[in-house]
Amino acid sequence: MATDGFRRLQVSSAPPRKINVQKFAESRAPELETLHTIVSNRVNNDFRSRRSKRRRTTAYDNQAAKKRCRKKRKLGLVDQGSNALPPEKDEKNVPRRIRRRTELKMNLENGFCTSGDGTKRLRTHIWHAKRFTMTKLWGYYLPLGLQGRGRGSKAVLKWFKDGMLVHDASYHVAIQLEGPEDSLLSVLEMVMVPSSSARSVISGIIYDSAMLHHLGAPFSTPIAPVTYMWRPSGPPSDGCNGLEGTENSSTFRQLWVWIHASVLTEAYHTLKLACQKEMDNRDILINCFSLEGQLAKLEVVGLKAFQLLQRTLCPTTRIRDDSWNLMKHSVSEAKDDSQSKIILEKEDSIPSHAILSLNVKDPRTLTEKEKIAYAPESGSTSVLGDVLGTERKEHVVFGRFSDEPEGSGMLAEKSLWDVSSGVSPPVEEEVICKEKHDQHKNFLCLDDLSSGALNTSTKSPCSRSCPIMLWSVILPLSWVRAFWISLVSKGAHAMGLREKHLISSEVGLPYFPSDFPDCNAYLCLKETEAVASSLKEELRPPAKRPLRVPILPPWNTIRAALNEGSTTVGEDEIFRQENGVRSNSSSNSDCGLSDPTLTACLGNSFDGSVARTSVSLTKFLNEIQGCHLHLCPHVADKQTSFTKFMRDESKLGLGQNVINKLKYNRKLCFVRVLLHAYKEGFLEEGTVVCAPQLTDISMWKRSEFFDGGLQMPQSAVTSYFKEQSSGKWELQIPEDTVGRESHRWPIGFVTTGFVRGSKKPVAEAFCEAVVLNRLREEQWDSKPAKRRRKEIYVLVRNLRSSAYRLALATIVLEHQDEDVEFM
Structure with missing residues (x-):
């Protein structure tokens, strides 16, 4: 009998699966009444707030709720009932601020939102506009710098040396060249100095930088510095996801040339002319087109940048730890008994200028266990190769992994190199919030098993994983917001053009276009600054200029x-x-x-x-x-x-x-x-x-x-x-x-x-x-x-x-x- 009583006591101590809120409140009713009586006696039954502690509020008349309701009615988000205005009049009376906010919240698969004069806005425009001084430059609204007079360089250097910084560089555009390998090499020799013919660059193992010139390089006028990378030749082999063969190279190759927005038109026309000249000489076909509005670029720098990426990026696949040996030497030289490890665990295993593409999970859906699994070890001071705090100033590009889990989207086997054929957008924020809310209710034992499946979006198929490149974080444009909020929420400090210029000066690297006086972009930038300086001087009295x-x-x-x-x-x-x-x-007349x-x-x-x-x-x-x-x-x-x-x-x-x-x-x-x-x-x-x-x-x-x-x-x-x-x-x-x-x-x-x-x-x-x-x-x-x-x-x-x-x-x-x- 004692044993049965012990078992009965042990079973009754477990929490119930369901909690009846009404019964729980009724059982606590005497305690609540006692508490109310004690408080009433202390305030003499006067529950009004003291006049000295009152603040101006709108609680007596919920104007804010009414205003939100009117906005929803204008946007057609609620049932307007019998007193609704006609649709024509409703659309006409929508304020510009609301129309622009709704437009910027839309997550289009391609392209940028534009203003009335055609100026493009980044996908992170709303986030930056609240915190940064914005400027219209190179056809974009760009974050110039943090609010103030630009005197916060000491704080920026501290973030760079002790933390991490992130910059939305989506105004950089990739131009894609497709054609025979020898023809593409001839095109690069026409317009680039130096034109690298190293096999490691051509095979797609590493990327390189060069100066883009007009036709006739190196004696022609320079245009801008560019970064170019070849698509690795050959399909993945040995079941090693992300490693692409470098020996059996195909004749048809693919090449990306990353160009600054200030010289996009000039550079694109130069590459088109070079391709046309090569096609006329050899009677072949070379495709040259811009990927503007399809790819985005997030630059992550700082001492703890690698740790930040480890906590943010959760690869959907694993590769062998000796994968870089496969890329640097040959497949036959690699060891077959190496253990499977995540590529972002060891920074030392990633060589300089390397290309590797990943397919990572949506950072908004990562659980705490997944964040801990991919977090760096305590006391680690590793940084990415392209983190410019090192004296060698080496850059690292990570290239391609692509295996998505089941139900992740329509492009489960495509990499970022196939972005021109379309990439699945991320799941909408409302759906993810609803899922997290239901999971929280389930954790508190407040779930309803009879409610059925979660509501999902009825739009085009969405994905819960994204193909990226980590040279800076290169990703589809529709995925920028998902990664930006995750990076910033994990401690990364956003920087504008001014802060980026400070970092380049600190590490001794030239900053384009300010440190390229032989380029037309430098001349245009200085002319713009001269006009702005003249207008600013005219606002001051002559004696104080x-x-x-x-x-x-x-x-x-x-x-x-x-x-x-x-x-x-x-x-x-x-x-x-x-x-x-x-x-x-x-005199001025003596200089004729x-x-x-x-x-x-x-x-x-x-x-x-x-x-x-x-x-x-x-x-x-x-x-x-x-x-x-x-x-x-x-x-x-x-x-x-x-x-x-x-x-x-x-x-x-x-x-x-x-x-x-x-x-x-x-x-x-x-x-x-x-x-x-x-x-x-x-x-x-x-x-x-x-x-x-x-x-x-x-x-x-x-x-x-x-x-x-x-x-x-x-x-x-x-x-x-x-x-x-x-x-x-x-x-x-x-x-x-x-x-x-x-x-x-x-x-x-x-x-x-x-x-x-x-x-x-x-x-x-x-x-x-x-x-x-x-x-x-x-x-x-x-x-x-x-x-x-x-x-x-x-x-x-x-x-x-x-x-x-x-x-x-x-x-x-x-x-x-x-x-x-x-x-």
Whole structure:
């Protein structure tokens, strides 16, 4: 009997499957009445709130509910009854704000929502518009930056170094090329520098970056930096999902070229012309079309970016841990007994620039168990290869996995490469919310088994998994909102164009189009900024307007620095006219030129070319017979060979003879340099880089002259660059003795300044290569061999300041063979 009583007690202690709410309330009724009596006695039966604690509310008249009901009636979401307005009048009276909000909430499979003037809006427009300053740029409404004056760089750097940042870069567009492999290679050789023929790139194992030129590369005008990737050749083999064979390559290949929105039209027409030329020569067919409005791009950077992706992306398939060995070598070399593991578990197993595509579950439907299963281990500090916090600044592209679970959609076996044939959109948010609500009710034992199946959408088939690429997160456009909210809710900080520019400056990578002065997109951007700056200045009183400086740097004036040493007195006036140089005593009518080519040089367009590869810089040196110049783009071993070259006394003086023979009508060659302040100074965008004298360097190195430094008269500051009536800026040569002594010739301009709050601030500038060689030779000649350094001393001056600062310039191409990586 005791045992039966124990069993009876154990059974009665279990919670019931169902809870009758009415009976539960009746059993607790005496307790509630007692509580009410106690509270009534304390407040003397006066339940009104104190007058001092009242707030203005609309509880007495539920206007908010009435307003929502009217909106629903206008949108036709509720039964309007007999008092409903006619449909024609109802649609006409819908406010623009409601119509736009309804339009932006629609999740179209392809394309962007547009405003009245045709400006496109991103899928995350509503989210950004509430938190960011928006700007109309390149045909899109884009988030310019966080609200404020743009002084939050210190917080952005902290998020980048200790957390993660995400940016909606859906304004980048992929252009797809289809055709025979050898024909596509010929097309790339026509328009790209450098055109990689590495087998790892062509087979689709890794991606690459290059500069896109007009037809006739590398001598034609550059358009923009691009990232291109080949579709892996061959179907998946050995049952290893996502690994595509690289040996049995097909003749027909597929290629993506990712292009910035500012040059989309120009780049698309150039690729079309190159394809048409190749088709005419070989009588073949090459397809070239844009994937605008079909693919989206989310850039995730930061120290914990890889951990964020591990918590967000849940692959639907597994691959072997040695899969990268299959891609790097051959299928036969791989081990067959390797264990099955998730590809995102180990970042070290993912090589640089790798391509791998995944098929992941909808991040909105992940359960807590799935999030924990794919979360990184505690204390892990791994980051993605394309997270730019590393010193190597290597990028990683993840390519393709595609196996979807049952009932996941109509394209269960297609990858992101087949996005042009259609991709299933995600399940609607209302359906997912209803499912989560019913699951919560079931967990609280409030479910009703007789209610039947859950309501599902009656629209086109939806999917609960999505094919993506993780170079940045490349995914179908209809899936952007689902992934964006998941990334932000897990701790990622959103960044706009301004914050992205700060990150690129911090890691020393060029930012397009601000750091590409030889491209038309740079000129258009600066002209837009100049117009905005002029309008802003006109709103201020004349007495409080700042000194007017050129927004678009006058690159044509740099030609003067190359010829300053070789110009004689008799040629002085001709030299000034042909190089856009004027003296303070010259009038505007003294600059009439009959030669149209020289007249064009007086404009603010970029006068020269930029060497972004060691091959192009070496070719330039050979053309001007400058093999003895002290520039080393061809050095294989950068450390030992450069040190040996730097201490070779026999090569000093040979370069100066070459420089003296150069004519000033040749095309200039610029190289990208990184500037570090020698002792103090803050470099802004547009800062002019000048050629120092040896006395300037010695004066800065002596502590007794450090406080004063080199100064120029305030009158010379206002007239260093003078705006003419035509809107062009020209360099002014001072006539007085004091002004001439402090005048320094410009050799380049800063395109990206220091980042406030950075521990190691670095600025990016473009300087003339031959002038840098001259400065290096002078500085090496004045020092013993053991005290020479690779960096070149230059002077920098903010255009509104009278003080020169000493800086160290590092030529990028002397530390790497190519300078085509960008953000």
